[in-house]
Amino acid sequence: MFAKPTSAPYICARCLTRQRRRPYSSQTSAPPPPPPPSGATKLSNRCLISLHGEEAPKFLQGLITNNVRPDSRAGFYAAFLTAPGKVLHDVFVYPTLGSTWHNDVNISDEQGFLVEADAFEAQALLKHMKKHKLRSKFKLRLLEQGELDVWSAWKEDERWTAHTQGSLDDRTLGLTDCRAPGMGRRLLLPPSSQQGVSSELEADEAPLSAYTIRRYMRGVPEGQHEIPRDDSLPMNCNIDIMGGIDFKKGCYLGQELTIRTHHTGVVRRRMLPVALYPQEEQPPDKLQYEPDMQLGQVESGTEIRRDDKRKRSTGKLIASVGNIGLGMCRLEQMSDLVVSGEGSSFTPDDRFVVQGQDGQEVGVKAFVPDWLRGRVRAPKMQKRVE
Structure with missing residues (x-):
């Protein structure tokens, strides 16, 4: 049932916006x-x-x-x-x-x-x-x-x-x-x-x-904590495939780069749901929220790196609740999606980690929801002229 009105002190919307944001962690x-x-x-x-x-x-x-x-x-x-x-x-x-x-x-x-x-x-x-x-x-x-x-x-x-x-x-x-x-x-x-x-x-x-x-x-981001202002293109945050862009409408602020990226560019990074798990264990087979899982402390914005000797960056952890979260992922490195002519370098055996505040590594695995997989366009094949 919906909660009944309380006697909490009134705070106007303008004062609320001045308060520092403290997202759930x-x-x-x-x-x-x-x-x-x-x-x-x-x-x-x-x-x-x-x-x-x-x-x-x-x-x-x-x-x-x-x-x-x-x-x-x-x-x-x-x-x-x-x-x-x-x-x-x-x-x-x-x-x-x-x-x-x-x-x-x-x-x-x-x-x-x-x-x-x-x-x-x-x-x-x-x-x-x-x-x-x-x-x-x-x-x-x-x-x-x-x-x-x-x-x-x-x-x-x-x-x-x-x-x-x-x-x-x-x-x-x-x-x-x-x-x-x-x-x-x-x-x-x-x-x-x-x-x-x-x-x-x-x-x-x-x-x-x-x-x-x-x-x-x-895999749905929302708000300034997950979509920082003046930081990403709308395609990186899935706004295009979430129905937020009409590519046939007339001019609007920011349209030029948006329409050019849609028709000719390659979107290599997108927001994906990710699962966190103890680094010494095997990655999960499916995305499932498990509130009882014990994990180290990981801050939002931490780099996601490949779990090998080189530790190359492959994305960024945007936010998390328990063992699930959102990550800005390089698609062809962290998933089997192919978005360019170069092809995906991902294999099912690849593993990725983020570093916790205590210095311990936490495993990360990205998942591609069915709805997102069906809306990401395959790369256009260039025909060779003999």
Whole structure:
């Protein structure tokens, strides 16, 4: 069941963004229990920015990677990029026109959107949007705590698709999280309505760690801790194969390098789910969360190296919970995927390690989920002209 409102002191969204981010670390506390088959999690690490006005669709169209359709009420996944094409923020965009919230707050027939982003970098995103707003005719603001909360709900025995918008009714804000199969729904709910949703979803409330573990098992990064700003191309973070980029839309900030990489470049590094295990043991055959596994302390950002004499770097551990996590991996060195004409040098006997804080090595094995394997393009074969 969803938790009842508490008497905790009020913290506004602007103050929350000034707090230093402290992502969950399985190395400093006991690993959490496995996520339930069906559950709902309040995503306290996400916030919402409202855009409302006649030029809001045009403004968003010029800044984000996905296509904004003013006549559509379907939400979608996208990203804000820098001019050179690096990721600034990964976001979800919710059209609000026709929803109860829009009618109560905006009170007009002009188009509106809610942009869901990392709460700890909300001020940076708001500043980025204000810099490009200029004289565009729309209102821009950061929602305060208590207006709407972001929830993720899932059911293992139910398959939601992109054609299922994910809301409880036509007037509730929500969408289907199509980044990977089984990610469930995202819902934007005011605190007053959260008590009645549990019976509709038939799901109990789960901690944020349950949502995080489910993401890691599917290889889905999220937020500034896992997608550092101005550090990676959207393809490296799987934003392209998670449905966050429309390669047929018009110009937007960062489009030039993105479209060129898509058509002519080779994406050698991608985010993959990884399993951690004691280095003296054999690598696991399948990706499985095991909270009772004893591992040394490993910091996020630690280099993944080949377990041989040369210890060559093959990737980086992005984040972990217990024995699972996300790694930025060189595909042809840590998996059997072939993305270039050079071919994969990986063999099933290859082993990889990260160094723990105590100096001991921890084994790492990357896994390629079926959904990701089916979306990574094979290299184009160049025909030889005789």
